[in-house]
Amino acid sequence: MVASTSELPPETLLILVxxxxxxxxxxxxxxxxxxxxxxxxxxxxxxLAAEQRARVGPSAHFAQVDITAAPSQLEQWAREWMxxxxxxxxxxxxxxxxxxxxxxxxxxxxxxxQPHDVAAAETLEVMDGAKMLRTFxxxxxxxxxxxxxxxxNLRAAAEMQLRPKVVxxxxxxGSISANVxxxxxxxxxxxxxxxxxxxxxxxxxxEVCFASVHPGRVETALVKTREEGAMTCEESLRTMLPVIxxxxxxxxxxxxxxxxxxxxxxx
Numbered sequence: 001m002v003a004s005t006s007e008l009p010p011e012t013l014l015i016l017v018x019x020x021x022x023x024x025x026x027x028x029x030x031x032x033x034x035x036x037x038x039x040x041x042x043x044x045x046x047x048l049a050a051e052q053r054a055r056v057g058p059s060a061h062f063a064q065v066d067i068t069a070a071p072s073q074l075e076q077w078a079r080e081w082m083x084x085x086x087x088x089x090x091x092x093x094x095x096x097x098x099x100x101x102x103x104x105x106x107x108x109x110x111x112x113x114q115p116h117d118v119a120a121a122e123t124l125e126v127m128d129g130a131k132m133l134r135t136f137x138x139x140x141x142x143x144x145x146x147x148x149x150x151x152x153n154l155r156a157a158a159e160m161q162l163r164p165k166v167v168x169x170x171x172x173x174g175s176i177s178a179n180v181x182x183x184x185x186x187x188x189x190x191x192x193x194x195x196x197x198x199x200x201x202x203x204x205x206x207e208v209c210f211a212s213v214h215p216g217r218v219e220t221a222l223v224k225t226r227e228e229g230a231m232t233c234e235e236s237l238r239t240m241l242p243v244i245x246x247x248x249x250x251x252x253x254x255x256x257x258x259x260x261x262x263x264x265x266x267x
Contacts, residue, residue: 005061005092006085008039013162014082014094015040016150018067018101021048024169024215025100027233031241033060041081043067044101067101067142074149082153093157094150096244097166099143105135105186119183127185139190143168144197151205158207165247167240168198170212170257177266195257195267202255209247209254215240216260236260 005014015032019025020042029042034057042048042056043065053062065077083089106121107128114120147154147166157164172178174191195212202210216239219230243262246252257265 005039005041005081006083008092010084010090010092012092013038013157014092014153016082016094016097016153017042018044018097018099018146019169020044020062020100021046021052023100024218024233024236025098026052027237028098028100029060029062030056031237033057035059067146068137069145071145071148074145078149078153082150091152091156093160093162093164094153095157095162095164097147097150097154097164098244099146099166099168101142101146102139102169103135105131105139105184105190107131122184122186124183124185132186132189135186135190136193139187140193140197143194144201147201154205154208163209163248164207165209165211165244166198166201167244167247168194168210168212169215170194170198172214172259172265174212175257175265175267199255199257206254211244211247211252211254212257213240213243214257214259214265 015038017025017029017032017040020029021044025044029040032038032040036059039059039061042060042062045064045066047064048062063081067074079089082092082094084092106118107126110121110126154164154166171191173184173188174195176192179188198210198212215236217230218233218236239260243252243258243260246262248254251264252258252262257267259265
């Protein structure tokens, strides 16, 4: 697996996948890494383990990047990694961003003491401000910072008539109208904020198609135990890929909030 993209041919298209060291992000990273028509850049705060590196294809490039870093650091990284090297650095077109980085927002002490009871670590009684703020920082603020850092690349793709898309892994738990269970304060609120960010981006950047997508209940590292009814990342990915292809059509317009089958979710 090659680390840098600087020596790729100038016409090479990039796909960016965040949260690429585990869960859905890793599944997307592995999937696109076997596509010879593109180069896929995976980023994550955590390194890519040796076992994971062995499973990605020849189109893969990986960098450790924290989406909550200072905006200037993210923009500098994007310029270094997402630009051509000669004769003059120019933003490489990115026709697709799959943003999977995120956290569940569980209170650590409770989660460690009761690893098999996810709900207990996000109740009214145990939730605290510090956990709320950190969850917002990653799930909502980090998303905005990431998109701003790669906007030149998305706009370069739009200029080439490539219909760029930003697919954000949201959650039905971010729907206020669908909340009938209560609890999950940090996660619900941060995902609702995330949806608001994505909706505003769809208005402010009309040349890019943005979508908040609920991938279903997926077995990932967001929690320490397998939740009842959780599917594999690969199963979720298989159902989302056709929907991602259809974004911009029919009810799947920029700013939509949908599930993995393309069905609209109420705000």
